[in-house]
Amino acid sequence: MDQQSALDPSLHQTPAGGGDFARLWREPRFDGMECLNARFQRHSYTPHTHETYVVGVITAGTELYRCRGAERVANVGQVVVLDPEVLHDGRPAADGYAYRMFYPSVALFEQAMAEALGRSAAPHFSATELDDPELFQALRGLHHGLEGAHREPLRTDTDALRAFTALALRHGDLTARPRDVGREPAAVRRAREYLDAHLDSPVELADLAEAAGLSRFHLLRVFRAAVGTTPHGYLTDRRVAQAKRQLAGSLPLADVALACGFCDQAHFNRVFKGRVGVSPGQYRRGSNPVQDVPAAAA
Template sequence: MTTMNQPEAFDLTVLNAGERARFWREPRHDALECLSATFRTHVYTPHTHETYVVGVIVAGCEGVNIAGYRGAARPGDVCFVNPGTLHDGCPVDGGYAYRTAYPETDFIAGIAEDLLGRRPRSLPHFRTPIIRDPALAATFAEAHRRLETGHGSLESDELFHRFFAMSLVRHADLEPAAHALDHHPGLARVRDYIDAHLGENIDLTTLAHIAGLSRHHLLRAFRKTYGLTPHAFLLDRRIHTARRLLLKGFAPSDVAAACGFCDQSHLNRVFKGRMGITPGVFAAAA
């Protein structure tokens, strides 16, 4: 496995002038995915993750829309995105540099178990997307920097654990109550159909028939419920599947075909729009 303790295996993605992104997986923390990047023009497409997303801005300003919350993140802020939450990001006033990590749900549940003394009954939920907490932000940035530079140690392990434990205590509901979605039952059937036919050429008429709605009503209701049009939702799900296939060692060209993309170039564009890096860089860090 590629780690930040092996500088010769680093993969550096150069984007536009003045932009860079470095992605790796940290075996000291259950293969935690980490990204250190500077973006001046790159704009993230609205997307979701199956993991949590936690990050801090170390310079500049990033404009964000997280589940309808529009704001700006600056140094001293900590950003939290819960699994499955629609979000995007864009540079403000010349861009930003940031550090972020993508903890798996089991990773966060494990921290919650340490705090509760038992396994949580439901996944912890961060209450607010952007928190002003300079001390907490500094703790994350320092632990993240140590991992990137190959200085992972017991001290950095303690910093990371302290950060996530303090984040859950201060800013999350450890066992949030489940909330039922209030939406047309046909929308769930459409969502499930898309998940089962990711590699196929799905058409709107078929989806409307499955939902029992007109095409116009389906488009409006689906976006209101899930925050994305059916096509954007399909692309988002395809990227989730592409990530899993890349981690299993499949070549990007084969992943593109399996996930229903026109070609590898199409996969590259959609993947980088949501991840900030190309599929090749993502796979090389495995």
């Protein structure tokens, strides 16, 4: 077992469940990128190529495959990446494997590199299995987010840009590097003002970057350096603060959720409790769950 799977209890040598499973969908906001969530214990791919890059994470078990004339092994906890038009196959080892895959277009990478480096570039990846726990978590989190019910455009675009840019800059053959973060106080101020004005509505990263006067990539870097969190993190904190104020009144919880930009009451409950420690209803009642915890568990 590699270091990543040893530290992460959600990763397993053997996939959970029985038999093969696969779900594929496309993401229109990412140039029609295909996404695949699959578990294979019997299925074997015939040799094939993709017009797109192949990027993914092995979340359980081991995949065996032949690529560039050699037999390869992708283990649980690893990131896998292939350039477009690379012939490869795939088959399960032992009890099978599970993975989450992206198939991003060349244009998608070129756009991300144009924002990060100031010029369009399509990275080449010589290594196919990567031991990069931070990147693994970023890609897995992005994939879960794309498959989930609550899709916030600002978080989705932020997670995708950061994950794919990190992959290219850390492991691609690019020689150019992003410019220094620097200080952009005016741009950060404009971004915060834009977010403060849109607490009750979805925010697109592209619109936020335009309001700030920076590229999306550079905005994410300077905003985090100045504020200590991402624009999405800042927006969520501001929405929770606004919800606290509204919970002092009699507005129904579902209406508070919508007024503060949450998808629905379930989304509101999850995010609010994650930051405050109690549900919106408990907060409204002024309850303190700590007092309800048995002394032995305190």
